[in-house]
Amino acid sequence: MQARVIFLLIFTLLIVTFAVMNIQPVTIDFFFYEAEIKLIFVIIFSILVGAIFMVIISSMxxxxxxxxxxxLEKEKAKLKEELEQLKVTNQEIASKKDTDQITENNQN
Structure with missing residues (x-):
């Protein structure tokens, strides 16, 4: 628990330091639109867009x-049913074979 808190504090400190170091304005050109935005907002926006695409692809x-x-579960159920039918058939064949042997022994 303490290690997790320490990790979160260090991570937060790194994020804050990164944000403070990247507050200078940058000019964004998008076709006919031009805007001046702080670099940290551009970085955060890019990360969010990437995360959204990642979630979409992961969901797909x-x-x-x-x-x-x-x-595969349907196929498994079908194969189990087929196996049970084969077991029943096998038992019927074995029973008939036993019956035939008994009948043959009685005739001798």
Whole structure:
């Protein structure tokens, strides 16, 4: 717990230092629009846009994985059912074989 608090304090100190060191204004040209903004806001905006794209892409990948898991679970259920049917068939064949052997032994 204390290590976490110390880490957060150091991280906060680094962020504040970074922000203070990057307060100079920069000119942003975007097609026909021009604005003068503090550098720290440009950096924060860029980080936020990157984070949003990362969340979107991550969500899309997670949705694909969920669909794949559901398909695999359906296939698993189908295979389990098929296995149970094969076990029943196998038991029936074994029972018939035993019955045939008993009948054959009785005839001899």
């Amino acid at each position: 990948n997670q949705i694909k994985m969920i669909k794949k898991i559901k398909a």
